[in-house]
Amino acid sequence: MSTALPRTKRMSGEKRKQAILQAAAPVIARAGFQGASVRDIAEAAGVSEALLYKHFPSKQALYDEALAGARESSQFTIARFATLEPGTESFVLLTYATVDFILFGFPGSKDPEQGIARLVFQSLLGDGSHARAIFADTAANWMDYVLASYQAAIDEGDIVELPIEPPHRFRFVQQLAMALRLSHLPEEPAFAYRGSKRKLADQAVLFSLRGVGLTDAAIKTHFQPRKLRAALARLFSEYTS
């Protein structure tokens, strides 16, 4: 079940703090802030409750730091896309990656059971501050690449004119993927459907590409799931070991 760490030897302050945070995140992700007791977290981290309070003034502070830490873990991924030259092809790939990463996890993420997603949704049921921060982060990181390749796709004549603000287009893609992720959080998905989750994701990408304004001709040429997956695998080959 949960990784209840055995009591380990002495550790320097900062190292211990990080170890606690890393152990706390999945516990909180699973049970929520209210559901995860300090005892649970301490046990998962393999330390006493008292030590935990040496590092964090309160449970709330621990929670905040754990979420802030989780936030940083999906930042570096996007840099990989900088190597692509903007165009319809890269735009489709970016769209595919958006859905893929949200639904199946970011490449190289050591997030064991994709607790970050749970934390985001829990935040949205609360004051939403952490979710807002994460959204802002990813927007800041992705938007440049996406808008660039989107503009390139327009220049190639592959985008239909629609009265949708460009940023909204990609937000809708992201939001759809998030909802699908949320619907798959329980062991049994929230809605029953035929076929694999992979196939569902592919169809969601297709839905998104058309929703975003791609012409049917461009979709026909560029939307080839197998090739797109291969391209992604190539881009992130170092993580797939």
Next chain:
Amino acid sequence: MSTALPRTKRMSGEKRKQAILQAAAPVIARAGFQGASVRDIAEAAGVSEALLYKHFPSKQALYDEALAGARESSQFTIARFATLEPGTESFVLLTYATVDFILFGFPGSKDPEQGIARLVFQSLLGDGSHARAIFADTAANWMDYVLASYQAAIDEGDIVELPIEPPHRFRFVQQLAMALRLSHLPEEPAFAYRGSKRKLADQAVLFSLRGVGLTDAAIKTHFQPRKLRAALARLFSEYTS
């Protein structure tokens, strides 16, 4: 803030039970199962904890019943659409209504602060059983109408061929709307954007219509938000008093 009912006079068993359930729902919706204490719920219902336990064997049972009750509240709405004759026009209206109702609440729903949405999302962070039940309910109610009008739209030549299973198409619309709703649960939305929420919803409908496969010509003819809102208002005029 919360409606803390005053202790009322004697009441018959079943009536009291319903009153408790009705008072419990928003409290649980706001704070979650773990966050809402039995004391809180009892106070909100204007009764003692002991009486509460006369009606429900445990907190969990109360929770389950409260959610099961909330489930029934959005059933009748759809019957209104039976009066429309299938076609591209009614298909667009149904799509618009899906997004509108999820984002702004069902017409005639007395759900004060749209607690049902919160309950659904909370369920998804748990075992998802309640969310699954609600999804199954709405699917059973809506799918017939939607598929009928969708087929009519195909017959009118307004739908582009896409390798997306028809049920998925409408699920994606629903899922997108749900994600937007979730992102708007906190006071401040999870992502910042220009313009009103209404405008965002309209653009989401447009995105959805294209994603679902509607031809650009059909979109141009049928997607007129003002007219669609008027049509909805007409259909549900009895609730808008």
Next chain:
DNA sequence: CAGCGAGGTGAGTAAACGCTAACTTACTTC
């Protein structure tokens, strides 16, 4: 009008909660 059952409550229970004081242990420093 006695009695009785259903509606309703105050005062608890044991366990779990967040948190802390007081202590021990291990490592560094000169």
Next chain:
DNA sequence: GAAGTAAGTTAGCGTTTACTCACCTCGCTG
């Protein structure tokens, strides 16, 4: 090797939690 300190624990604080029990109070009906 004594002193100093950071790392770590034990035991328990006061409170809240879900839940229970003994009791009260009506409105009814034989």
